[in-house]
Amino acid sequence: MSHYNYLCKSNEIDCWTVFFPVVMAPKTPIKNEPVDLSKQKGCTPERNPITPVKLIDRPQPDPWTPTANLKMLVSAASPDMRDREKKKELFRPIENSEQSDTPDSLQYDIVDDSTVDEFEKQRPSRKQKSLGLLCQKFLARYPSYPLSTEKTTISLDEVASILGVERRRIYDIVNVLESLHLVTRVAKNQYCWHGRHNLSQTLKTLQEVGELQYGELLTFFQHKEQDLEYKFGERKKETIPDSQDRPLLDFSEPDCTSASANSRKDKSLRIMSQKFVMLFLVSKTKTVTLDMAAKILIEETQETVDHSKFKTKVRRLYDIANVLTSLGLIKKVFVTEERGRKPAFRWIGFSGLLNLSNSVIIRQLIILCKGTYQGRICATGKQRFTRHASFNGTQPCEGTRRKVSSEPSSPRQERQDEYCSKMINLEAVFSASCFITSPLSLLPVPGDSDFCVNPLPQAVFPVVQSDVPSLSLPNGISSQAPHPSTSAAVKTENGQPTLLPNQPFLCFPSSSLFMLCGGLQENNSRETLPTTGDVGNRSAEAQAAIPPAVCQKRTSHKCAWPPAPVDDEEPAAKKQTMEQNDVPLSLVVPKKPSESPKAESTPGSGYTSAVHLEDFHLDFASPAAPEAANKGSTKPLDSPGQEKQSQIKDPDEPSPGKEHISKENADQPVLPQYLCVQPTAGLNSFNFLLSASQAPGAISLAASQLPSLSVPCVMVPSVALASIPLVCSPAVTSPLSPVPDGSFSTTASMNFTMSSLASTMPVFIGTTAVVTPNVLPVPSVDPQQPVHPALHLSPVLASSCSAIKLDSPVCMGHPVTLLKLQQPSSTPLTPKSIRPAHHEAFFKTPGSLGDPVAWKKTEGNQTRNASSVQRRLEISSTSPD
């Protein structure tokens, strides 16, 4: 494990930075004003993928030598400063006056006798030294969306010097940023800047977790507050959801050393920050008063609250709030109550809440794409696939686990474990999403979804589409209210919402996403919540790594993988718990965790499962997971005993857990054809229709069955996407042509280069032909390839293609480019044809299909060269076994 961790760590930076395409140079924040990064949306990725736009007024981050920045800054400031730089240590806590936004001379004047008076006059006021301002300065130094290739490391000492503050203050900032995954600690005194690429995902995760943890609690408090009945410490324990101090999202570094690091109350500032954010995300009003937050946060862990503790908590919350304000996530407001005006903070970033359905879908997409994109990455060989720490199953929960381990187990703990496992999964997903998009370079993340300056007025939880029932519908789309744009897109000339019914399309009307492709992987099978056990199952490694978090408490149940029928095997009670947790994640936004049963109960649940799938895969973040998956597919169900062993001993062993699931799923009814997801807060404009029409088997697939989620076509409408290169792949999996183990699964779509596509034109990627709008020939329904409905390349595709005309609503007047994906001239597949072959078979790119061997070779080599971590990520590439 330790070894593993080290590896991860070494790659950690890469993982986070490599895949983020666009860099937006932050503009220098205006003093005293929150930085509104959302304004940076304008930047498009395509603009300059490689060279990030850097702010003029911002110090160049590039030469990241320890002193480079400092020197640069000093030089820029003035000659005198150079000299003074040497002395900086002497005056170190130089007031952090506006270094970045105002003349620096001010701070250094102190030394200058002649200017002393002036200094006095100009002595920075308290406000000028505020943590919020300091944070703005800090943020101004780094791009919000660093290039994927740009590794930005932050030296605390250096930053402290530059900003003229004590390191202690930098810790305050960094801890909060770390809680949101904007930075990651890579070594002592060294942090890696990730920017906001993951912010939306992180927030989503926090929201999800927050709902589980604080949904009721917050409501309770708010009520109390309103009623004024609430008194400090009066709250009944039972009304409050159990929660502990453990880090919900533990972004702590994976390295083993962290284990010890968990002292210090697990870095409470980070945890507190996450929790604080969660409160906003969960709050219906999006407004949280500090005292309320303090009460909630304090009481979580303490039975009684003393005033001093409360005050301290509030102080810390101010610190956090200042940083969050600088990030543009919250703003200070005043709420009036009976007692009068009361300071509070309102969430202004990441508008809206995340629509769980979105996240679910994304996950699904991730899953789908995962294999493909990984393959692609390998194929390109350009990027090193490193995984984020979060990919390590362990990491995410590391802190948690540590902490947990120290704590006595209790029912509460169990629940926590659930959360923990969920978090792990979520985190993995995030990471995965990052990967997915980036490799393809598709996504620019244009719309800083994270920052919505204009919060949606809507209800906090737009659950609309996420209703399970609708999902269950055969044609899920129609049942759900699509986003306006989406619906438009969906409609055909006749105005019928047709796109959907049988058509395999993905619509991305608006901007932000892009990934897709690929078939389902073994992971999919997991629909139920990922419990610790699940996680553990995923891979031995995962377990090894994770164990802490997940296993810890769960140990009782799961640390050891239960044998086969995991699902069944789970104790009812536990299972229930899981369900609760899970459900929310997957489809419904549960107000009450306990109430999201539908998903499971729904017959169409196949769908549900599909949705869930992804969570777990990645969650496992364990590097081994992918491999495990592969293996799993090849292997028969493992015997329980085996599983355990694998957990413990053989990390590489495939996890059997999936199998059960798959089994269950196998029986599931057909999934809905599509999922229509409205864009909601989280993904700001991520709308799409996902074809749900997979063969039952596909969806539920067991690990062995490689699912084929086929997304024959993707429609990307337009302008919004202008800058976004497109994406998607029709994943026509062809069980027929199983690829040798080494080969990566890929979808045809993956093979073509998106770069050329980067146009404003919408692109249709179909399995069949490539048509430019002008030329739009006959929608090619792939004559050659009749797709079997079961496969999803159903006729629908053809029809849909044909149906979609340039002028059709779908096209919305935008030129459409149809890309023909090379498909292996395969014969139509029948559901039966789908076999549990290696999953690789499922993800073939045209190229791979054409020349599996070649692919395999390439991949294989890459794989070999790749770091172990990377390798692990590769789904099918390596040898089984």
Next chain:
DNA sequence: CACTCCCGCCACGGC
């Protein structure tokens, strides 16, 4: 006076 929150002491844990 209440609210903010800067400041830095000092504990903790690793090396």
Next chain:
DNA sequence: GCCGTGGCGGGAGTG
């Protein structure tokens, strides 16, 4: 013992 971290709360600045 030093150093990196970061909890913590005194008390100053602000309105």
